[in-house]
Amino acid sequence: MPSLRWTTWRPLALQYPIPALTLPEQLDGGQAFRWRLYQENEWRGVIGRAVVRLRYQGATLEWSSSDDSVALIEKLNDYFDAKGAQAKLVEKLPWQSDTVLYQALKAYPGLRILRQDPHETLIGFLCSSNKRIQQIRTMVSSLAQTLGEPIAEDYYTLPSWSAIAQASAVQLKSCALGYRANFLQGTAQKLIDRPDWENEFRQLPTRELIETLQTLPGVGPKVAACVTLFGFGRWESFPVDTWMVQVLTQAYGLQGYSAKQLEMFGRAHFGEAAGIAQQYLFASARTGRLGI
């Protein structure tokens, strides 16, 4: 296994910064499962076939990668929303009249939705049911190590659907997926027949995209909403999970609402960037910043 060769550290030029206090929540807050704190002040993650490092040098967020291509730089800029498209949408959220949302925005300034591949988000959230974030990250890591392709050292790509479909019971068992193994393999079997599924799905309007995703085994309303939001960048998608139920029932007074009703409220109340609002509320609630 070759050892990694790194590009020199360079500033990650973001139109709107990710403050140091937001970075851990940004990288390991439950939307991406491929980042981990490698040392104090150095995060490492895998994006596609590239291993990426991030650190703060003083007030400057810097990156370095195993991939020195221009394409990787473009990928990074997109991944971290370097142009700040989301920040402009955050400005249009109803934070002036919504004190709960206001608290959430203040708790993690600069937080954004990472623009991951649909493939990555689907694998991650197929593993997510009834699991804590830390355990999801472990499962995804095991999948990469067991069924992915080696990059260098102990870094691996995520497995293809083909690799997952062909995996042995022993291999899947070693990933400690529990009953989610059937979700992954079932979805893999449906997707190996349509290798261009990402582009096909991308053409669909959001409502149809969510419905189509739900035809895959292990993908219900919540996972579909997450993949739609994180993997396809549909900011209006509003995943309702246990934390969102907590927030909406307790802080917004919506007791007795079904998940479907809560989703409709979220979309109506937060509008075109409901999913971005959701991410702020989720992060803040999960880390006890909303006082609920």
Add this chain to the structure above:
DNA sequence: TTCCAGGTCATAG
């Protein structure tokens, strides 16, 4: 030891 986790699915009313 018991409980619960960024839910989904099958089944029953």
Add this chain to the structure above:
DNA sequence: CTATGACATGGA
């Protein structure tokens, strides 16, 4: 359409 359990695994 809504309500209820089972489901694998591991950490608190």
